[in-house]
Amino acid sequence: MSRSSLWLSLFVLALPFTGVAFLIYETIGFDWSELNDAAWRASLAVTLYVTVVSTVLSLVIGTWLARSVYRHRSTWLASLLRWPMFIPHVAAAYLFYLLFSGVFPFYGLIEANERHHLVVIFTYVWKEVPFVFLMVIGTYAQLNRGYLDMAKTLQLTPFKQFKVAEWPFLVKPLLDSFWVLVAFISFAYEVPALLGVTFPELLGVLAYERLTTGLFLNAYESYAVALIWTLFIFIGVISSYAVTAKRRRRIERGVRR
């Protein structure tokens, strides 16, 4: 039973890699200087900004919440944090759009569809914090309290306590979540299309629009951007995992070096 589902899974999961291979094939002979226009450059800058801010905020808030749920054992907050996970991104984006586009007293203060993309960031943070929380809370549940007690006995500052007794165990889930979120947020259409502006557009929105408008004449630009962006994230993933490999192995298999 498990062998047949393994083969089916491998077949299905080979598709994204096949997709990337096709992107490479399609972009052979592409004139890369075409990407050097104002729209793509502005898009890259605003994408990096939105991705970094939303990802870092989600990681920090998610970890902080997991930590406080773990310390105060507040199960009600843990179950409340599941609520946003029931909401698809599209629906969340539309709710934020309704709240920040005129019907509510925030209007004028913070608005949807403005060039700082604040509401896009809010939406992502609201949606991703529970995800980070879920990734991190498992680590806290298994955390050996002995380390923390030891750090307290040694009268370390709260920051140092966190650094020696909790941080080493958080590296793996946080690294996993970081790249999942970056891959997800940096090249998506649904949320920024509803809440963003027409200039500068996020990479995903611009790529989809260039792909689908004008009889696929600009399709190769989108393929090229999708390809570079995938490779860029892949290099990031591989190098960050390589850098932390030794430390993660030490945590997983005990203190032996």
Place this chain on the structure above:
Amino acid sequence: MSRILTAGLILFPFIGLFLAFPAAFSWDEAFGNTVIYVIILGFINVWLGIGTAWWLMFTESRWKTSVEWFTFLPLFIPVMASMFGMYIALAQLGLVGTHIGVGLVLLVTTLPYSIRLAYNAMYVIGRTLLEQTLMLAPWTRFGLVLFPLLKETIRTIVLFSTVIVLSQFVLVQLIGAGLVPTVTTRLYQSYAGNDVSLALQNTWVLILVPVLLYLGLGGLFGIWIRLVKGRLQ
């Protein structure tokens, strides 16, 4: 105090649901498609997720680490980027604009999460406990031991796959070539048409489908667990 504030911030966006009156709901093709995709993909995700995780748990194969990476890496490929590639690939096979093409690509985006969730759950239960079941026939093993142990994970897998499926606009629009309407694609059209009550109706549907599915599965699973527990007496 800060926890109360956090709770307020979590609940705040739900106000949006009550800002206008949603349009009356009626069953149509878009809704039918959505429900069918959700049910089929939930089922396949549970099946393949648990099966693959089971293999990863027990294998002695030297390919284990590679398979683990292979099932994990797709999470790091931006969905839309690999989808552009899959669009080219599926177009060659004539699957663009068909339900099979859309379903396949939706499966690609959900399966890595399901395998990971199932594997983590089995890892927590522990190999020793699971090993005890190996003598049972596959269906008995699943029904009487694995399912009761994994029922919360199964619900979570279904919830995850449902929410991801319901979030996909570009995927359904591009791979479906505009021929496969779902509630999500319709939300964008009603949004572009500035029809708040219609858009809000679609939003309600997008939220209620996962919630009702989650609660319904909880009830169904509860009945099965009671039946299984009855065997103990």
